[in-house]
Amino acid sequence: MTDYTRPLLLGYVVKHLLMTDGELADIKVQLEEFARVEGYAMGTIYVEDNSSSPAAFEALIEAVNRYEVTTVIIPSRLHFAALAVTHDVKDTFERTTGARVVVGSTSP
Numbered sequence: 001m002t003d004y005t006r007p008l009l010l011g012y013v014v015k016h017l018l019m020t021d022g023e024l025a026d027i028k029v030q031l032e033e034f035a036r037v038e039g040y041a042m043g044t045i046y047v048e049d050n051s052s053s054p055a056a057f058e059a060l061i062e063a064v065n066r067y068e069v070t071t072v073i074i075p076s077r078l079h080f081a082a083l084a085v086t087h088d089v090k091d092t093f094e095r096t097t098g099a100r101v102v103v104g105s106t107s108p
Contacts, residue, residue, distance in 0.1 A: 009035045010072050011045035011104070012060050014053075014079045027075050034073060034104035043069070048082075057083060064097045073104040 011031045015024055028045050035042035044063065048056040064072065072093075074080060080089040080101065090101050 003041050006039055006041040007071065008043045008067055008069050009038075009040035010043045010060060010063055010067075010069050012048070012057065012072060012074050012079060013045060014048040014082045015050075016082070017050060030075065031073050031104045040071065043067075048079075054083060061093070061097060064099045070099050072099050072101050074101060076103055 011028075013024065013027055013031075024047065031045055032042045034040075046056040046060045046063075048054065060072065063069065077090060080093065083089045094100055
């Protein structure tokens with residue numbers, strides 16, 4: 001059940017070729033736990049598949065703009081780095097959407 005009194009957090013994960021469904025599920029749990037600990041309501045976690053790239057990223061941008069989301073969570077910077085080798089996607093995303101990108105970790 002989503003607590004709508006908390007700020008909405010959206011997630012983004014690139015599912016690489018060697019990632020199993022179990023590993024993807026574990027990453028989603030990690031992101032959801034981060035949201036809970038940090039006081040967010042976890043919304044959709046957009047999963048990028050190599051065969052449809054960058055469809056999930058584009059959907060993420062649309063959702064950030066539609067719902068005025070201020071924070072997006074990724075498991076590591078590599079999940080944005082996989083989108084482009086020539087520029088810093090994180091910085092471009094933050095400038096374009098106004099949402100900040102955080103790396104989700106519940107460990108200190």
